[in-house]
Amino acid sequence: MSKKNVLFIHFKRYGDLLMLSSVLESYRHAHQDCSLHLLVFEEFAHAAEIIKRVDKVHLFNRQHFNFLKKNHLINKSYLLNDLHSYLESFKEYHFQEIINLSFDQLSMSIISYLSPPSFKGISFDEEFNPKFSNQWAFLFNEIGTQDYASGLHLVDWHHLILEVPYHRLDTSQMIPVKTNPSYNQLAFEQMSSIRKTESSRGKNSYLIGLYLSGSKKEKTLPVSTIARLIQLIIENNLGIPLLLIAPLEKEKKLANEIIALTKEHLITIEMDFISAPSILFNLDLLVTPDTAIKHLAVLTETSMIEISQGMPLLCKHGGRVKGSLIVSKMASMERNKSIESITALDLFQIILLKQKKITLKELKLSRQTTLYQAEEDSLGVFYHYLTGNRNSDYELSQNLSRSLLKAIYFHQFSNSSLHRVLDNFERSEISHWLDFEKECLTLTIKVLLKTLELNRASQGPVVNTATEEQLVMINRLASWPMLLGIPLKVFSAKWANCKEKSSSALEKHLLELKNNIQIYTQLITQISNQEAPSQRTPSKQVHL
Amino acid sequence: MQEKPLDIAHYEILTSKTLHKIPVVNHVQLHSLEDPLLEAKKFIHHFEKQIQEKRNYFVLGLGFGHHLQQLALRAQFYHQDQWEMVVVEPNQRTIADFHLYRPVDLGKKFDILTGPVQDLYSNEKFVRFLSTSPVLLSHPQSIQVYEQYFKDLFSFRANDSIEEIRESIKDPHFKIYLQQFHGDYHLIDCLKEVSNKKSENKFDYLLLTANFLSS
Numbered sequence: 001m002s003k004k005n006v007l008f009i010h011f012k013r014y015g016d017l018l019m020l021s022s023v024l025e026s027y028r029h030a031h032q033d034c035s036l037h038l039l040v041f042e043e044f045a046h047a048a049e050i051i052k053r054v055d056k057v058h059l060f061n062r063q064h065f066n067f068l069k070k071n072h073l074i075n076k077s078y079l080l081n082d083l084h085s086y087l088e089s090f091k092e093y094h095f096q097e098i099i100n101l102s103f104d105q106l107s108m109s110i111i112s113y114l115s116p117p118s119f120k121g122i123s124f125d126e127e128f129n130p131k132f133s134n135q136w137a138f139l140f141n142e143i144g145t146q147d148y149a150s151g152l153h154l155v156d157w158h159h160l161i162l163e164v165p166y167h168r169l170d171t172s173q174m175i176p177v178k179t180n181p182s183y184n185q186l187a188f189e190q191m192s193s194i195r196k197t198e199s200s201r202g203k204n205s206y207l208i209g210l211y212l213s214g215s216k217k218e219k220t221l222p223v224s225t226i227a228r229l230i231q232l233i234i235e236n237n238l239g240i241p242l243l244l245i246a247p248l249e250k251e252k253k254l255a256n257e258i259i260a261l262t263k264e265h266l267i268t269i270e271m272d273f274i275s276a277p278s279i280l281f282n283l284d285l286l287v288t289p290d291t292a293i294k295h296l297a298v299l300t301e302t303s304m305i306e307i308s309q310g311m312p313l314l315c316k317h318g319g320r321v322k323g324s325l326i327v328s329k330m331a332s333m334e335r336n337k338s339i340e341s342i343t344a345l346d347l348f349q350i351i352l353l354k355q356k357k358i359t360l361k362e363l364k365l366s367r368q369t370t371l372y373q374a375e376e377d378s379l380g381v382f383y384h385y386l387t388g389n390r391n392s393d394y395e396l397s398q399n400l401s402r403s404l405l406k407a408i409y410f411h412q413f414s415n416s417s418l419h420r421v422l423d424n425f426e427r428s429e430i431s432h433w434l435d436f437e438k439e440c441l442t443l444t445i446k447v448l449l450k451t452l453e454l455n456r457a458s459q460g461p462v463v464n465t466a467t468e469e470q471l472v473m474i475n476r477l478a479s480w481p482m483l484l485g486i487p488l489k490v491f492s493a494k495w496a497n498c499k500e501k502s503s504s505a506l507e508k509h510l511l512e513l514k515n516n517i518q519i520y521t522q523l524i525t526q527i528s529n530q531e532a533p534s535q536r537t538p539s540k541q542v543h544l
Numbered sequence: 545m546q547e548k549p550l551d552i553a554h555y556e557i558l559t560s561k562t563l564h565k566i567p568v569v570n571h572v573q574l575h576s577l578e579d580p581l582l583e584a585k586k587f588i589h590h591f592e593k594q595i596q597e598k599r600n601y602f603v604l605g606l607g608f609g610h611h612l613q614q615l616a617l618r619a620q621f622y623h624q625d626q627w628e629m630v631v632v633e634p635n636q637r638t639i640a641d642f643h644l645y646r647p648v649d650l651g652k653k654f655d656i657l658t659g660p661v662q663d664l665y666s667n668e669k670f671v672r673f674l675s676t677s678p679v680l681l682s683h684p685q686s687i688q689v690y691e692q693y694f695k696d697l698f699s700f701r702a703n704d705s706i707e708e709i710r711e712s713i714k715d716p717h718f719k720i721y722l723q724q725f726h727g728d729y730h731l732i733d734c735l736k737e738v739s740n741k742k743s744e745n746k747f748d749y750l751l752l753t754a755n756f757l758s759s
């Protein structure tokens with residue numbers, strides 16, 4: 001019997017594509033009899049082509065289609081003919097299932113055109129409204145992208161949407177990306193040679209790879225910061241700094257600038273997607289602001305210090321190796337506006353911590369800088385606060401959003417995981433957060449009860465104006481930066497997507513909201529009842 | 545838009561000091577009468593980086609091809625046989641003389657297109673070539689002589705009415721589908737009409753795909 005063809009549509013950039021490899025690994029493990037196809041934007045083909053579980057990569061040349069669309073010289077028939085023949089070319093594969101994890105309108109249109117027997121993720125229905133394959137796809141679309149409610153990692157969202165358990169490869173198994181055996185051999189020999197040379201000079205042969213640039217300007221560290229970090233590494237004999245760059249002229253220029261500033265004989269290594277894993281295997285530590293390299297390091301299980309500046313959010317896109325350290329500008333809604341960068345001294349100290357030369361207590365990070373560690377619970381990976389400045393309201397909402405999702409959708413109230421979160425905060429911080437949430441809760445209950453009352457008073461095929469006004473207030477409350485925003489956002493989205501706009505349909509949704517608010521209230525009560533330690537010594541444990 | 549015919553009051557072919565044939569149109573020498581090769585080399589040198597980076601070249605103005613020969617040499621150097629050149633020349637007499645005198649040998653690696661602007665854009669091969677975002681090289685003397693033609697070439701606006709689009713749609717089912725829309729509609733009007741009703745045809749989603757391309 002021939003294998004079932006399954007197409008994944010993933011119109012994302014390098015980092016997200018590499019993250020997808022672990023999702024594909026789990027999907028393949030759960031569905032052994034399928035042939036996996038992957039549709040990506042042509043410009044990110046390099047990343048897609050190294051993912052091991054993919055049997056065939058299909059490329060979408062959006063530049064070509066956009067040229068035909070936007071060029072006033074050319075008749076639009078070229079665009080339509082090309083799009084038509086491109087989409088029709090997928091028919092030959094008879095895809096049994098198409099999985100759209102892109103959550104954008106382009107991929108939704110394509111999946112709707114191809115109309116497979118089964119789909120997962122998001123598509124369009126016949127009225128061009130979003131159609132979700134399960135409640136997780138709906139939740140991801142409505143709250144997964146929201147800052148205050150996105151406590152789940154993207155990879156964990158994807159597993160929930162696909163309804164497959166996370167399949168962990170043990171270290172004896174192969175990594176989920178393709179490598180070139182001759183590059184592996186060459187990298188091993190060259191790195192060993194570097195270690196040997198430095199050791200013979202009495203130097204520390206610990207190899208520290210410094211990836212120089214991020215995908216965006218705001219993610220990249222200033223040249224002076226990298227140069228200072230290198231000097232600190234060399235002066236304190238922490239290891240051998242290696243400059244890692246992509247084979248691009250601008251990155252070579254950047255490396256030369258750093259070498260000129262440090263006046264040191266530094267080794268620069270150019271790596272593309274196929275050679276990068278071979279290099280990463282041989283490093284003792286990687287320091288990187290780049291999302292693509294970060295996710296490659298996750299796949300090669302390279303020990304890493306991740307620099308998280310700007311968007312996207314750490315909680316959704318951070319590295320997933322348990323114990324890896326992430327240094328970030330203070331998390332808040334304004335984090336992408338931060339102008340202060342993480343300093344060389346911050347990174348130097350974190351390397352010392354990684355090498356167990358200082359303790360967490362001795363670490364003194366610069367203003368607005370926070371250090372996290374990747375950890376796992378039953379919902380997947382999250383980022384545990386270790387030290388530094390933080391916005392406690394934001395952090396509490398982020399952390400507790402996991403507990404709330406577990407309570408609402410898995411009916412799990414875990415005292416131990418709640419303790420784990422709360423132990424990390426001062427009593428005053430928890431009280432401050434609780435005061436705001438409770439105030440919002442009182443207001444929300446008033447609005448909800450009034451809405452229920454008004455709706456019941458006017459049963460009909462459409463809700464009345466007074467009830468509509470109440471719904472506007474619920475929408476407004478949903479946008480507030482609070483944990484309670486989660487059930488409110490879910491309600492607002494469900495009602496917006498509901499085709500039947502009768503008062504009885506609204507009643508059903510309002511009762512579901514009421515139920516979710518009751519669960520939220522239980523959680524808030526549980527938090528209030530937690531014994532707050534008097535002289536709190538946060539239970540921080542660093543797994544290095 | 546009606547194109548103006550080419551205004552050629554004067555046309556002759558002279559010989560340069562280096563014994564190369566040089567067309568002169570409306571008293572403008574299309575190449576140097578001193579040393580056309582040296583002039584062409586200097587001209588092409590300005591595009592060195594782009595020639596190295598891309599493999600497709602779109603040249604405005606044939607002249608007698610000295611600049612094309614230099615371009616071909618550099619393209620061959622960087623890309624061996626993996627490059628392509630398309631030349632637009634408004635003056636059919638120059639093309640005929642180019643073939644007659646064979647002032648340079650360019651092999652078969654280029655196409656010369658001519659004729660009304662609208663006809664050029666009806667040429668699928670030309671449109672496909674343009675969609676590769678080729679390097680644009682404007683031969684200065686040709687631009688001077690045929691300024692209006694080249695202005696028309698770039699200010700052209702394709703007729704994007706559904707009636708016009710439908711004419712060139714290859715798939716018969718898609719062609720029939722497009723018949724439901726008013727002939728004067730543009731794609732955006734069709735989309736508005738489609739999104740106001742329940743979808744009954746997969747081609748609705750094809751229009752949607754086209755709409756969401758750049759989002």
